[in-house]
Amino acid sequence: MPNNDLNFADKVEIAANNTKAPLNGLRVIRVFAPATVANVVCGFDVLGFAVNEPGDEVEMRLTETPGVVIKSISGDDGRLPLDAAKNTVSASVQHYLQHINRLDVGVEIKLHKKMPIGSGLGSSSASTVAGLFAINKLMGDLLSPKELVPFAMKGEELACGYGHADNVAPAILGGFVLVRSYDPLDVISLPTPAGMYAAIVYPEVDVPTKDARQMIRSKVLLKDAVTQWGNVAGLVSGLFMNDLDLIGRSMKDVLVEPTRSILIPGFEEMRTIAMENGAIGFGISGSGPSVFALAKDEETARKITKAQQQHLHKININSKAYVSSVNAQGPIVIE
Incomplete structure (x- = not known):
């Protein structure tokens, strides 16, 4: 020791x-x-x-x-x-x-x-x-x-x-x-709300990190920055308060995701699937192409990944899924 x-x-x-x-x-x-x-x-x-x-x-x-x-x-x-x-x-x-x-x-x-x-x-x-x-x-x-x-x-x-x-x-x-x-x-x-799970789906398409970073705007509008600051503060507050609704409301990105998401086939459809199946919030993991949803429990997380993989299969994209509590x-x- x-x-x-x-x-x-x-x-x-x-x-x-x-x-x-x-x-x-x-x-x-x-x-x-x-x-x-x-x-x-x-x-x-x-x-x-x-x-x-x-x-x-x-x-x-x-x-x-x-x-x-x-x-x-x-x-x-x-x-x-x-x-x-x-x-x-x-x-x-x-x-x-x-x-x-x-x-x-x-x-x-x-x-x-x-x-x-x-x-x-x-x-x-x-x-x-x-x-x-x-x-x-x-x-x-x-x-x-x-x-x-x-x-x-x-x-x-x-x-x-x-x-x-x-x-x-x-x-x-x-x-x-x-x-x-x-x-x-x-x-x-930061604290993690009890029972929270991540539902992750990796569509097997190529999105190099360097290329994804180069797509990001170097300048942003002040009103967008204010929106983003509020969401970051809300997400952190939601984690401390164990407030899943606040976490979900705060998981919105007006700066990076709108550009990066166009590199991920079926992204908006997967967002809809996640939210309709009980996700707290949904977005891109890192630079993509993996996407993730936060869920209140393991059952919900598994339901989300299953439905998203079924959608990707329909559009001829192979995928891997991972369901995990926060490590x-x-x-x-x-x-």
Whole structure:
């Protein structure tokens, strides 16, 4: 167990002097990190929450040879780089080791992709967070979960050109998260109403994150900004007040969704299906193409995903569905 009586400077000094072994004796670890729904409709780049399914796994081993190596990647159909400088997991781990002054450490990484790439569910985020959580455990929990967020943002910057935190912060911390500020970084955990479920459908169409970001307007009308501010405040208030109706009224986006939704076939029909089947609110997960609905219980969430998949099937689009309660714990050690 980490010594919580030591401050970070003391821990780093111990780590620097302990060049032959990890602080807690572990040399191999396997970690799962969850998928996330970013934006939550109205909170572009500032709101997100974690789900239990899907997610990614990282197996990490300490070696005697300094440096970070990607040993293998499964489940990616050869799409992800094995080059440690270009892979989000290894690059973030390297930043972490540099920060704690342990560049003497050797790390081998096996990445197991358990979720679709480019789905809008934080695929790169889940991988990166699993890697950072793993190395932090192996090095004796030198950093708190919140202190890992900036390193995970480095991975997002590598993946899509911008180091946003609305995926990585909830993946690390679990639950709903508000990024109040990026400079300086200020991440706040929000409450989750009891029994809330997410109904997620991933239409198997290609919507690259970089392309989706480039579609966003650089300037907005003041009246639209005011509407958006009110919705973000209403959503956060609804979470604290356990007010599902307020949450639903606030899940409206006048800035980003109107443009991004045209990239998702059947989007408006899926919104209608979700709301007619009891959804609290509905929108795009991250940059899409996945969509999500919040529901008051699991039965409602399953009814929503079933009806939406039936609609997609009618228009000849394959899809995957995930029904999950909000993930409260973030990443976990599974071996």
